[in-house]
Amino acid sequence: MERIHVAVRARPLSAEDTKSTPWRISGNSILIPNYSNKFEFDRVFGEACKTEEVYRSKTKEIVTAAVRGFNGTVFAYGQTNSGKTHTMRGTANEPGVIPLAVHDLFHIIQQDVDREFLLRMSYMEIYNEDINDLLAPEHRKLQIHESTERGIYVAGLREEIVASPQQVLDLMQFGESHRHIGETNMNLYSSRSHTIFRMIIESRDRTGDDDSSNSCDAVRVSVLNLVDLAGSERAAKTGAEGVRLKEGSHINKSLMTLGTVIKKLSEGAESQGGHVPYRDSKLTRILQPALGGNANTAIICNITLAQVHADETKSSLQFASRALRVTNCAHVNEILTDAALLKRQKKEIEELREKLQGSQSEHLGKGDSQSSKHIITV
Numbered sequence: 263m264e265r266i267h268v269a270v271r272a273r274p275l276s277a278e279d280t281k282s283t284p285w286r287i288s289g290n291s292i293l294i295p296n297y298s299n300k301f302e303f304d305r306v307f308g309e310a311c312k313t314e315e316v317y318r319s320k321t322k323e324i325v326t327a328a329v330r331g332f333n334g335t336v337f338a339y340g341q342t343n344s345g346k347t348h349t350m351r352g353t354a355n356e357p358g359v360i361p362l363a364v365h366d367l368f369h370i371i372q373q374d375v376d377r378e379f380l381l382r383m384s385y386m387e388i389y390n391e392d393i394n395d396l397l398a399p400e401h402r403k404l405q406i407h408e409s410t411e412r413g414i415y416v417a418g419l420r421e422e423i424v425a426s427p428q429q430v431l432d433l434m435q436f437g438e439s440h441r442h443i444g445e446t447n448m449n450l451y452s453s454r455s456h457t458i459f460r461m462i463i464e465s466r467d468r469t470g471d472d473d474s475s476n477s478c479d480a481v482r483v484s485v486l487n488l489v490d491l492a493g494s495e496r497a498a499k500t501g502a503e504g505v506r507l508k509e510g511s512h513i514n515k516s517l518m519t520l521g522t523v524i525k526k527l528s529e530g531a532e533s534q535g536g537h538v539p540y541r542d543s544k545l546t547r548i549l550q551p552a553l554g555g556n557a558n559t560a561i562i563c564n565i566t567l568a569q570v571h572a573d574e575t576k577s578s579l580q581f582a583s584r585a586l587r588v589t590n591c592a593h594v595n596e597i598l599t600d601a602a603l604l605k606r607q608k609k610e611i612e613e614l615r616e617k618l619q620g621s622q623s624e625h626l627g628k629g630d631s632q633s634s635k636h637i638i639t640v
């Protein structure tokens with residue numbers, strides 16, 4: 263059993279906001295002096311910190327474990343404009359957690375000469391409680407299914423086999439151009455959808471290669487989710503109306519359910535046989551294994567220390583504090599069935615090899631009869 267790792271990252275402030283901020287960071291705590299609440303986390307990153315440092319503090323470990331077969335999920339939570347996208351995607355000058363993780367993933371895999379890997383990626387958004395495929399824009403309103411073999415999965419979601427970090431980042435760039443961007447009073451172009459960037463990592467031991475009878479060897483399959491959530495602020499505060507209100511209420515529905523799930527789990531509801539409402543939103547259903555289940559999970563809670571957002575920051579910190587009490591139980595996912603692509607590919611190669619051998623012996627047989635004819639003629 264391991265706790266969800268929770269880090270808080272404060273975004274840089276303007277000179278004016280710096281003067282008036284009521285907050286103080288002290289080590290891994292954050293507080294308002296003379297205010298009763300003091301929040302403590304696994305890590306608190308001040309405004310001078312770079313994304314690379316945030317990445318190294320926990321996500322790197324989750325990526326390394328994902329290569330070894332453990333599911334991993336990292337998600338950025340926080341109000342609009344608090345730096346979630348900056349943290350997850352970053353910029354050309356300061357790459358975010360996703361590009362850093364992708365480069366690391368390929369690097370780790372290249373070092374591991376004893377295993378053969380197959381990587382796939384998918385990229386989806388949840389917008390108005392609809393799941394849209396960002397790698398295949400025509401795939402909209404996808405459904406969530408569950409099977410004993412695949413667990414919880416999004417039916418019809420495109421999974422691209424990828425062979426280099428650049429290929430992954432190019433596909434991500436393609437996906438980005440299809441995201442829904444809305445406009446609110448609070449932030450001119452504020453992202454109104456949740457995105458889930460996913461890498462599926464399959465691997466098997468290379469040592470079984472020569473032994474074609476060893477077709478039962480286990481394939482490890484793990485999923486790494488890197489999630490950029492929509493702004494967590496209340497719909498009322500964004501001054502949203504009409505379509506924006508609909509979006510806002512859906513976003514709140516997903517985030518409210520996420521909050522409820524975290525609250526229930528932090529109170530030990532699941533271990534006491536209580537109901538945890540994963541099914542109440544698409545987000546929590548997809549992230550179910552990462553929330554109190556089979557995954558290593560980290561939350562990066564993005565905040566602003568500006569006075570004007572103090573209430574919103576307090577509610578983000580309360581959410582993050584509850585998440586600290588949630589435990590997961592990650593284990594290596596080894597499967598022996600044909601659900602693994604690597605396994606199917608190996609089987610196909612074996613079948614082709616057998617066919618080839620069959621046609622060769624047939625051909626050889628023909629050759630033999632010709633040579634015997636030849637011998638007879640001579």
Ligand SMILES: Nc1ncnc2c1ncn2[C@@H]1O[C@H](COP(=O)(O)OP(=O)(O)OP(=O)(O)O)[C@@H](O)[C@H]1O
Pocket residue numbers: 272273274309340341342343344345346347348349449451452453454491492493564
């Ligand atoms: N740590 C940081 N260092 C430098 N700039 C930052 C940092 N965090 C945020 N910013 C800047 O602040 C602005 C808003 O950040 P960002 O878009 O990441 O917010 P967000 O939380 O993703 O908002 P939304 O919910 O609308 O997606 C951007 O211009 C971003 O570059």
